[in-house]
Amino acid sequence: MSDTVQTVALVGATGDLGHRIAAALSRKGVVVQALIRVGTSGEKQARLRATGATPVEVDFGNAAALKTALTGAACVVSSLNGLEPTILGLQGRLLDAAVAAGVPRFIPSDFSLDFTRTRPGDNRNMDLRRAFMARIDASPIHATSILNGAFADLLTGEAPIVLPKIRRILYWGDADQALDFTAKDDVAAYTADAALDAAAPRFLRIAGDVVSARDLAITMQRLTGDPYKLFRAGGIGLLSAVITIARTLTPKTDTPFPVWQGMQYMRDMSSGRGKLASLDNDRYGTRAWTRAEDVLAPFAASNPEPRR
Structure with missing residues (x-):
């Protein structure tokens, strides 16, 4: 990594x-140009300035304006979240502008499990990443995707795995299937290192912790002092059937994460198809990764009532 102060364009x-x-x-110490939509609220801009970034309003539909905004950047980092209009449309325009501006590197918004190993058609959001991968790999820019499994932060409620009210760990398939989790702050810190690494490979795979449902049950029992039991909701085949039913009942949605999409993510994790085969955790030196227990400890403390 160079000691020269670089400019990174963040979207x-x-x-x-x-x-x-x-x-x-x-x-x-990076110069962070945070590209934002024209008309973004002053409150949001103030929050960005508080991080040290410089908000830059730009019309994302104007190719010339977008090229100008990216000129001089050493790397473009995309953390866009959305469906096809965002991941393929907006991010695609960002890629075109980066190439036109001569930006050498691009980190797409691929923060996820290993979508390169999942089956096409099984997971809508992974399919979008796969489609963008084909597009960016056909361009002259040097791309680096960061794959981090699931966000560990989701263990505290958004992902229906740890169920403190009934002292259960819900799982599908095999209770000993290893699952990858990485805290958002760890993903962000690693991404910052990768953005400055001119020799970064096409894929970087990281996991703050690798645990199974059985491991989570043991952890929660240790943290709470109450027995935590495993609750097998069913096999992967049953999960697939539930996904089909849920998607049939809600066929159209403009949200990135409807219930059935979360189930698709869970299927890719529980089946092992999205498992990160090897990890690059130490590429930028040893760091203190956030473990599942670190995330669950305050969560356990806030749910002290034992099961009746």
């Missing part, structure tokens, strides 16, 4: 992960 900085990446880049 999606008003989102949760993007905001964390902006802060992580700024802490490394």
